Amino acid sequence: MNRVRLIIFNAALGPLDYRVPEGMDVGPGSVVIAPLGPRQIVGIVWDEGRLPGDTVPDARLRPILGVLPVPPLKPELRRLIEWTADYYCASLASVARMVLSSGGALKGPATMTEYRLSGGMPERMTPKRELAIAALEGEQATMRELADISGVSEGVLRGLVNQGVLEPVVVDCDRPYEKARADFDQPDLSAEQGEVAGRLVQAMRDGGFAPFLLDGVTGSGKTETYFEAIAEALRNNRQTLVLLPEIALTEAFLRRFENRFGAAPIVWHSSLKSTERRRAWRAIASGEAQVVVGARSALFLPYARLGLIVVDEAHEISFKQDDGVRYNARDVAVMRARFEKIPAILASATPALESLQMAESGIYERLVLPSRFGGASLPHIETVNLTEEPPEKGRWLAPRLARELFARLERKEQSLLFLNRRGYAPLTLCRHCGYRFQCPNCSAWLVEHRLSHRLACHHCGHETATPDRCPECGEPDCLVACGPGVERIADEVAEIMPEARVAVATSDTLNSPEKAAAFVAMAEAGEIDVIVGTQLVTKGFHFPELTLVGVVDADLGLEGGDLRAAERTYQQVAQVAGRAGRGAKPGEVLIQTRHPDAAVIAALAAGDRDAFYAAETEARRHAGAPPFGRWGAIIVSSEDEPEAREAANRIGAIRPNLPDVQILGPAPAPMALLRGRYRYRLLLNARRSAELQNVIRDWLGALSFPQGVRVSVDIDPYSFV
Structure with a gap:
């Protein structure tokens, strides 16, 4: 009797056993069609003995209906699926679903x-x-x-x-892609770049798992060094995966890649059309795809001959998925490289504290590029104390920053103003009755967007037209914008410098690779004088004529309950500062703050990254926070508030009493209502020795919840709302 166990994409049912008809060739990793009740479903044949479940009598087994015309999932990918599900407390089905992310690709040639x-x-x-x-x-x-x-x-x-x-x-549908060539355009590397590139190429030749932290200042040419490792992978007919944190970065990267290798890489992200996803998936699975550049979901594609993984801007929090399977692509990339026995490169000018600690302990090999390429110097950084140099009434730019903007305009140089807040204003209220516009689905204010004449929630996407009168008291012309967003800063620049050409760069205005490419082309052609942007402009862009960066509100990221606030603020401001002076002209950075003596602001002004990381490391060590401890979160939600509260209290009532795990909560989440669901959170702080995932599984496994209640687990959380 030939029987197999399948992962099917219904987490509630778990693995199911089926009979293999005589003559059908089915092995571990095969993607098959099987019956489930009156329906036909897709399943993945799993390794014998690796999935728990009751053994069904042979006589009750239903037969597999057919094998889909795609290569079986390799053992290395199956082990990654198991590890990801285990580490992040997710179901195997939900992780495996990410592998088979193009339904059209499973149907064979077309x-x-x-x-x-x-x-x-x-x-x-x-x-x-x-x-x-x-x-x-x-x-x-x-x-x-x-x-x-x-x-x-x-x-x-x-x-x-x-x-x-x-x-x-x-x-x-499966027409071949243009081939990249390893030696199409050999770059002229500096001595420092050549040494780092040589080490990466040697790791490719040696084979085996080799994790690297490529730690180079902004503008040091990290991309060119890991391009040499990609060239070596091409020479050896091995596939490369490059992960980028934002699809807006892909167009500039694709152009650099094509200039170096003579052909564009294959792109993978959520904006692809279904036909493009199908073609890319099948090329990856067949081994035809040479280099794939993508967002975090590209990590789970079924590469036939994966030889190298690169995570660019590896510190970025957008590599952490905050719904579904809550995985961190940076960490899963290293684990995939370990299973595949290949090198992994984490590249960043401001590495995550966890990555630096892994390098410090010798687990990662740290490669350093301490100076900018081509003799360019790092920008000069100063703080503007807003308590001593306040902006004029009704304005947000201090006089000194405004003067520097004028000076750059006169010299035909470019400036960048950074404020990590989309829209025109974060809050709109009625000056007559005090009414505040709040999202009906979330515990959040509606943000005014004057470019689109809408009020929008940045959490659930709810939008409404900006009204002419207050909906509470009916008073006309009484709405007041409170606080600045990037659109308001852009308006201020246009008001004080009417001759300046201003561009707003956010995820609202650059919401496709094509729009991002058009923005980059305009900036490089000198058609923009002042860029006003959010975190989107802190990474990846290289504008040689950009000589001034102004940080409008450096204190913004330090507000709220983010346990990584200092590190995140340092990374954002250091990255945006790195956009200045990347060409022949020197750069200057002005950081507006009300707290110039705060450790993170002082470290930025002094350019002393090591001092900041040392202080932050000691604070984390004292608090038992990552990388010296472990964090986990349990999020309980329901459309009915009493139901959510009751479920959270039930979880809290049977919390385990363990010496190496501290459990806080349950308490209403800071974002207590999100997308129409009421939310409660429990936060776990565990020592490294604690088996945190097993603790959570045993704890929650003893409970059952009403159908309307969702209980999700977030291991190593980055969002605390």
């Missing part, structure tokens, strides 16, 4: 119909047809994609097909 201009003209020209023909010159895509490109309806385009103006073209 063709599709695209359309392009034939060169003919319609019998009758209309304004919309004329618009479409002009917009589609040189384009070939599906009907829906052409409609997006041209801005006309699919009905208009189908009329052009009937007239012979657009002609159909049958294309292979």
Whole structure:
């Protein structure tokens, strides 16, 4: 009797046993179709003996219906799925689902119909047809994609097909990608870069697991050094994965990559069309894909010959997923490299304290690039004490910062103003009755966005038009914006410097790779004088003419209950400061603050990273916080507040009493209402010796909850709202 156990994508059911029909070739990792009740489901055959579950009698087993035409998941990937599920207290099914993230890719080879201009003209020209023909010159895509490109309806385009103006073209969905070449354009590396690159290339040649912390100041050329390791992977026909924290960074990276290797890498992120995801997934699984550049989800793709993993800007918190499987891609990347027995490179100018500690203990090999490439110097940094040099009434830029902006404009140099707050103002209220606009779904104020004339919640996405009068008292022209966002700062710059060309750079304005590429092109062409941006502009961008960075409110990140606030503030401000003076001209950074003596601000002003990290390390050691202790969180939520409170209290009532685990709560979460769900939290602080995951599993496993209650676990949390 040939039987197998499958992971199916229903965490509530767990693994299920099936019979393998005679003559069907099924082994561990095979992706199969199996019956479940009246439905057909996708499952993954797992290794014998590795999944718990009751043994079903042979006579009751239903047969597998078929094997899908994709390569079996490799043992290394199956071990990664198991480790991720175990470490982050998630189900195997929810982790495995991330591997099979393109349903279309599982159906095997296929063709599709695209359309392009034939060169003919319609019998009758209309304004919309004329618009479409002009917009589609040189384009070939599906009907829906052409409609997006041209801005006309699919009905208009189908009329052009009937007239012979657009002609159909049958294309292979799995058509090959252009090949990158290791030696297309050899770079001119500095001596420091050459030494670091040589070590990375040697690790590629030696083979085996080798984790590196590539610690280089901003502008030191970290990318060029790890490009040499990618070149070595190409020479050996091995695949490379490069993880980036933001899709807005991909366009600039793709251009640098193409200049070095003669072809663009394969891109993977949430904005891809389904046909692009299918093509990329199958190329990765077959081994045809050479280099993949992607967001954190690219980490779980089924690479056939993975040889190198790079995590760029490895300190970024966007590598931590805050819903579903709450994993940290930085840490999972190192574990994947360990299972695959390949090098992993964590690159950053401001590494996470955990990564520095791993290097200090000898687990990671630290490679240092201490100076900028090409003789460029690090910027000069000063603080502006807002209690002594306050802005004018109704303004947010201190006079000294305003003067420096004028000076840069006169010298035809660029400036960057950083404020990590989207929109125009974080709070809008009525000056007549005091009414505040609050999100109906979250414990958050609605943020005014004047560019779109909307009030928006940045947590759930709720939006409403900005009203003409107060909805509470009905008074017209009484709404007041409180506090600054980037749009308000941009308005201030336009008011005091009307001749300046100002660009707002946030996830609202650069919400696609194409818009990010257009912004970069304008900045590099000198068509922007002042950039006003959020954390999006703190990383990855290289503008040689940018010589001034102004941090509008350095204290903002130190507010609230973030247990990593000091480290995060240091990283953000140091990264944005690193945008200044990257070319031949020296750079200057002005940090506006009301607390210039705060340890993190003083360290930034002094340029003394080591002193800050040493002080932060001692504070963490004293508190038993990561990397010297472990954090975990249990989040309880329900659409019914009493139900959520009752469930949280039940969890708290049977908390384990352990000497090496401290449990705080339950208490209402700082964001007590999020997306229509009431939330309670428990925070665990454990010693390194504690088996934190087992403690949580045993604790929660003894309880059951009503259907409306969700209980989620966050190991190594980064968000404390």
